[in-house]
Amino acid sequence: MAFKVAALLSIFMLTYLLAPLVITSESSYPISLLVYNSLTNENNLTFTTNIAYRGILLGAMRNIQTVNNNFRFTTKEDPNYGPFLVSVNGLAGDNEKHTYWQLLIQPQNGTIIIADVGVGCYIPNPNDTVILKFTEW
Numbered sequence: 793m794a795f796k797v798a799a800l801l802s803i804f805m806l807t808y809l810l811a812p813l814v815i816t817s818e819s820s821y822p823i824s825l826l827v828y829n830s831l832t833n834e835n836n837l838t839f840t841t842n843i844a845y846r847g848i849l850l851g852a853m854r855n856i857q858t859v860n861n862n863f864r865f866t867t868k869e870d871p872n873y874g875p876f877l878v879s880v881n882g883l884a885g886d887n888e889k890h891t892y893w894q895l896l897i898q899p900q901n902g903t904i905i906i907a908d909v910g911v912g913c914y915i916p917n918p919n920d921t922v923i924l925k926f927t928e929w
């Protein structure tokens with residue numbers, strides 16, 4: 793009897809514990825990623841993916857990289873600020889040329905905002921377009 797109660801209880805607990813996971817996987821939402829080299833007249837590349845509820849941008853970028861052969865990126869771990877973007881599709885920022893990949897966010901209303909955190913910390917909102925812009929500083 794005690795065993796039955798314990799078994800029932802653990803099934804109940806399991807359902808209870810797993811419920812948030814099920815809910816979060818259902819409430820994933822779409823974002824777009826735009827790769828833009830502002831220093832050449834290359835065409836922009838656009839990708840879309842679904843991101844987990846309050847998932848980080850880095851995760852979404854890895855998903856895009858997994859399913860698209862024409863999106864590759866590398867990051868470097870900063871001891872204080874976490875991973876930041878180093879290269880996209882083989883093109884890396886260069887200190888001598890003063891070039892880097894800037895992270896911009898364009899929410900649904902079209903305004904473009906400069907992200908104040910790196911790819912490892914930014915949590916996109918539904919329907920955000922994340923712009924990876926190669927530019928000069």
Ligand SMILES: *[C@@H]1O[C@H](CO)[C@@H](O)[C@H](O)[C@H]1NC(C)=O
Binds near residue numbers: 828833834835836
């Ligand atoms: C690429 O995207 C940027 C940012 O949205 C835009 O300003 C630019 O005109 C686009 N370039 C091309 C060639 O479409």
Ligand SMILES: *[C@@H]1O[C@H](CO)[C@@H](O)[C@H](O)[C@H]1NC(C)=O
Binds near residue numbers: 899901902903
């Ligand atoms: C657009 O949305 C962003 C974030 O949701 C907000 O900060 C910004 O003020 C909005 N801009 C306009 C013009 O509504």
Ligand SMILES: *[C@@H]1O[C@H](CO)[C@@H](O)[C@H](O)[C@H]1NC(C)=O
Binds near residue numbers: 900918919
């Ligand atoms: C995202 O965009 C889709 C398609 O335009 C729209 O149906 C949905 O309501 C948007 N989501 C949010 C949270 O604005």
